[in-house]
Amino acid sequence: MADYDSPWKTVLERYFPDFLAFFFPDAHAGIDWTHGYSLLDKELQKVVRDAKLGRRWADSLIRVTGREGDEDWLLVHVEVQGQNQADFAQRMFVYNYRLYDRYAKPVVSLAVLGEPSQSDHGEFGYARWGCRMGLRFPLVSLSAYRTRRAELESSANPFAVVTLAHLSARETAGSEADRYRAKLGLIRSLYRRGLARQDVLELFRFIDWVLTLPEGLEKQLWSEVQQFDEEKHMHYLSSIERMAQQKGIEQGIEQGIEQGIEQGIEQGTERGIKQGIGQGQAKLLHVLVQQRFGLLPPEIEARIHSARPDQLEQWALQVLDARCLEDVFGATGEH
Incomplete structure (x- = not known):
């Protein structure tokens, strides 16, 4: 099954106003865009990382300013892969109340699904003895655009192209x-x-x-x-070719991370997971650099295997434009 998470995440970040204008025009009209907007995905992960409700897809948390001057929070959840999951609305409910609990600000939840939907909204809630709790949120199905x-x-x-690509x-x-x-x-x-x-x-x-x-x-x-x-x-072709190369590297990095996580889980510790991630990235970088420049000197091998994950990722991306090992790793002895 194709991985739609990464490309959707990228276009959401780059074209967020266009995303709202295309799929949720009422939300777009309610925002004062002269104040800009802020992507807060790291904050989102802190809030929901321990919610055991299945895999999270292209979730984004964005801080915007409403036309009345109030600061609002938009939770944009895009689930474009696989079949609709029974706990989807529950997941949206959990994310929403956790974010409100943390920030005490209105949280507007919006959802895009790849699969057909019988309704233009999602809903989850419960009631007991006169008390009712729930969430109702706008929902768009990409399948509806087939006609x-x-x-x-x-x-x-831009999201007209994105939708056509997804449908195709x-x-x-x-x-x-x-x-x-x-x-x-x-x-x-x-x-x-x-x-x-x-x-x-x-x-x-x-x-x-x-x-x-x-x-x-x-x-x-x-x-x-x-x-x-x-x-x-x-x-455009030279730029397109370079982007295709970078996509391959990024996919390899993600695969290395996933393999590392699996190895770490087998060890059963958070430290093991982190070590596994680093090992997966190091293996990928080693292959990339060796394919480009041949056998590596021992000191470069040592630097790769002792580097932090963020440094490994930076080196991997630098391979694209590098003419020699120094362009990737710096001068000998530089750390």
């Missing part, structure tokens, strides 16, 4: 040929939508992530995109 493709094709909102990924899951045509069509549409250069690159990144192809078809696609790019005189 609105003309609208998506003509919209300038689900609809072409059983056919590589259909997926190839859908992916190529979406990429070509980026050139004619009148988008800014960086928006084209960001949306290409999303399309490339959710519409994966086998290596042979991927090479064929790159050839067609290159020809199309040259015909349009856009010269």
Whole structure:
């Protein structure tokens, strides 16, 4: 099953106002955007990290200012992978009351589901002896847009492209040929939508992530995109190639972390989990650097295996532009 969490997280962060304008126009209209907004995902994780209610997907917590001048908190929960889970509304309820308990501020919960929904809202609550507690929140199903493709094709909102890519990924899951045509069509549409250069690159990144192809078809696609790019005189291809390389590195980092967590869980300790994460990242970085520069000197090997996870990730990303080992790790002896 495809991993939709990471690409959705990225486009949410970059295009949050567009996300609300596209899916939740009432919420967008209620915000004074001149005050900006703040992403508070680390705070969200602190509040809900011990909630044993299944995997969290592309959750985001954003601080905004309402048109009345009040500070509000938006909990945006995007669940775009797999089937609807029975405890989904309960999860939204738990997140909402925990955030209110921590910050004593109104918390607006919004949800986007990849699967069909029979309602335009979610609801969870309970009542006993005259006391009622509950949460009702707006809910959008991406599946509802299957009959609105003309609208998506003509919209300038980035989330029209995101929605089309998601629908195409689900609809072409059983056919590589259909997926190839859908992916190529979406990429070509980026050139004619009148988008800014960086928006084209960001949306290409999303399309490339959710519409994966086998290596042979991927090479064929790159050839067609290159020809199309040259015909349009856009010269996006070098940036697109670099983003594809970075996506591979980021996916590898995530896989290394997941493997490390599994190893740590087997040890049964928090320290074991942290060590496992570091070991997974170190193995990935070692492969990347050795593939680029050949066998590594002992001092570089030692630095990799003793580095912190954040340092390993930084080195991995620096491999993209490095011309020599010093460009990745600094001068010999530098730590």
